[in-house]
Amino acid sequence: MIIADGLTKRYGERVALDHVSFEVQPGMVTGFLGPNGAGKSTTMRLIVGLDRASEGGVTVNGKRYADHRAPLREVGVLLDAKAVHRGRSAYDHLLAMGATHGIGAKRVKEVIALTGLESVAKKRVGGFSLxxxxxxxxxAALLGDPATLILDEPVNGLDxxxxVWVRTLARHLAxxxxxxxLSSHLMSEMAQTADHIIVLGRGRVIADESVETILARAKGDGVRVRTPHASSLTPLLQGQGITVTGTAADLxxxxxxxASRIGELAASSGVVLHELTPLSGSLEDAYMSLTQDEVEYRDTSVPDAAAVSTDTQKEAVR
Amino acid sequence: MSTATAPARLTSHASLSHLTFAGLLRSEWIKLRSLRSTFWCFALIFVLNIGFAALIAAQDLTGGASQGPADAAAGEAGMSAATTAVTLGINFTVLIAAVLGALVITGEYGTGMIKSTFTADPRRLGALLGKALVFGVVTFIVGLVSLIVASLVATPLLDSSSNISIDWSDGTFWLALVGGAGFLALAGLISYFLGAIIRSSAGGIAAGIGLLFVVPIVLSIFTGLTNAKWAANVAAFTPSNAGGLMYGYGAGKAGITDGIVSLDQGLGFLVMIGWVVVTGILAVILVKRRDA
Incomplete structure (x- = not known):
């Protein structure tokens, strides 16, 4: 269990984290989402005490990370795949990490097998792929068999x-x-792995809810209809609370x-349908709408990047 | 295997091994021995210390002056010359110790390894001092062993070139060997702490080498040009000048004459310790306070 309370981090004038509070519960996978620069990595670094909070605090299993007798056995953390000396072998790196806590070669070999690194364990890390x-x-995160795992962008660079392996592992550990x-900037990835999602935007928590809730909200109720008789179908459909928009001549x-009712109405008046597709808004759309005001590094020359990209897509459809 | 509906209670870790200073020392030893650059630096210190000793010992150190009977050369002057021959390489190998000292810590900052180190020891003090201790002890041992081997290699050469025989029961000689190894270790540690303060390899090495080699030269040129006594006195306390006394044969007499301070072997050692302590305290404060 991780509890962040009013976590604030300032770098000079810039506020990277602005009074962030949340709880990460045991027994489930909690996804940490947000655009680049939202403060996900900073938050994770603050949890394990690599950075100091300007205000507020964060505890893991009731204590500050640094106050635990065996930090590596409490929390396993993947902050950066590059947090390794390039001249050292993977085996020696893990051995040195484990030695601090009296964790020996046996466990090192176990985690090497678990992560499928046997064939490269004795090679220098400098030659490793991402x-x-x-x-x-x-x-390294699994070395201490910890009750809490913090993984920053764990699927980054994986085939x-x-x-799939990381996803399965995360679910299994939970x-x-x-x-x-675990953090990601890909909503689609999170949707398949996480039970609960915390969304960060420009240093603030902008959503903290279960995946089901987000999914339910994202589900649209639209139906796409392709027909050569669009003009005759439109008046048949129109009624109380129904909107029909023509996006193309036959669409x-x-x-x-x-969709079922549309099909019945079309059949009853002999209108030919070429396509009848219920539309559901994707999680990605829901996420984009949540964060579109919160993107840190937006191109300022374009007033609304999201709107422009939608227009371009429509252009392509036409 | 537990199920999703009833998550298993994880076993308590209270009974398992935890973070200890002994563990940090073992970890730092594994780190030190698992990098090729470390091995080569120590090998170079070893080889150069012996090589220089052999080179000097093969020369006629009596300066051509007639020493009379052979036992006269076995006296204090002979042992002093022998000590100079055996320890001469330190003037160069201290450079390698300083570079290595900076590298063992800045290499971790440069590669990001420091993040792993500080997540394993979030209080940081144990990791920083544990690394210093392991590096210092290993450098001292490598230095001492290399100086003893250098003396052994030099023995037959000194005998034939200068008619000097090393008196292995001479405590002053041993003190110089131990002092030489200690100087290598302490100079390396000053550079290590400067590296921890600066955090970049280039900067750390430059600071270490600058303090050891450039500062004394600049001060000596300044003193030569201006005859400023204060500059000469400052120069006496630089690591290379004060520490250099550590491996002289009964080196130096402490005192102040005409406003010029001079140190002896013991004070030279204390000044070196002072440098290590001051840079060490500064490094500890900064490393604990800064974001990693």
Missing amino acids: GMGQRLGIA PEGV REGRTVF LEVHGLP
Whole structure:
């Protein structure tokens, strides 16, 4: 269990984190989402005491990280796949990390096997690919068999197989009753892994809810209808609380009427349909709408980047 | 295997091993021995100390002056010359110790390893001092062993070149060897703490080398040009001048004559300790306070 209370971090004038409070519960995977520069990594560094909070505090299992007798056994952390000396072998790196806590070669070999690094364990880390570095970082996080895992962008640089592996591992660790806190800037990835999601935007918590809640909110009720007789179908559909918008000559988007009813109405008046697709807003859309005001590094020459990109997409459809 | 509905209670870690200073020392030893650069730096210190000793010992150190009977050369002057021959390499190998001292800490900052180190020891003090201790002890041992081997290698050479035989029961000679190894370790540690303060390899090495080599030269040129006594006195307390007394044969007489301070072997050692303590305290304060 991680509890952040009013966590604030200032770098000179810039406020990286602005009174961030949240709880990360054990027994589930909690996703930490936000655009680049939102403060996800800073938050994770503050949890393990690598950075000092300007205000507020954060505890892991009731204590500040530095106050634990065996920090590596409480919290396993992957902050940066590059937090390793390039001249050292993966095995020696893990051995040196473990030695601080009296964790020996046996456990080191276990985590090497668990992360699939056997074939490269004795090679120098400098020659590792990003994916192998990521696996080594995860191996280091698992070294102390900790009850809490903090993984910053764990799937970054992994191949599809590796992505599935991290997802399975995270879910497995959570099922064992551990607290699993992982960050990503990809909502789609989080949706498949996390049970609960905390969204950060420009140093503030802008959402803190279960994946189901976010999914339910994201579900749209629109239906896409493709028909050569758009002009004759439109008046048939219109009614109380129903909107019909023509996005192209043969394409309609209908809101407020289920696909089945549209099909029945079209059949009853002999209108030919080429397509009838219920639309559901993606999680990505929900996330984009949550964070579109919170993007830190927006191109200021374009007033509304999101709107422009939507227009471009429509252009492509036409 | 537990199920999703009833998460297993994880076993308490209270009974398992935890973070200890002994563990940090073991960790730092593993780190030191698992980098090739460290090995080569120590190997170079070893080889150069012996090589220089052999080179000097092969020369005629009596300066061509007739020493009379052989036992006269076995006296204090002979042992002093032998000590100079055996320890001469330190003037150069201290450079390697300083570079290595800076590298063992700045290498961690440069690669990001420091983040792993400080998550394992979030209070940081144990890791910083543990690393210093391991590096200092290893440097001292490498230095001492290399100086003893250098003396052994020099023995037959000194005998044939200068008719000097090393008296292994001479405590003053041993003190110079121990002092030489100690100087290497302490100079390396000053550089280590400067590296911890500066955090970049280039900066750390520059600061270490600058303090050891450049500052004394600048002060000596300044003193030569201006005859300023204060500059000469400051120069006496620089690590290379004060520490240099550590490996002289009964080096120096402490005192002040005409406003010029001079140190002896013991004071030279204390000045070196002072440098290590001051840079060490500064490093500890900064490392504990800064974001890693």
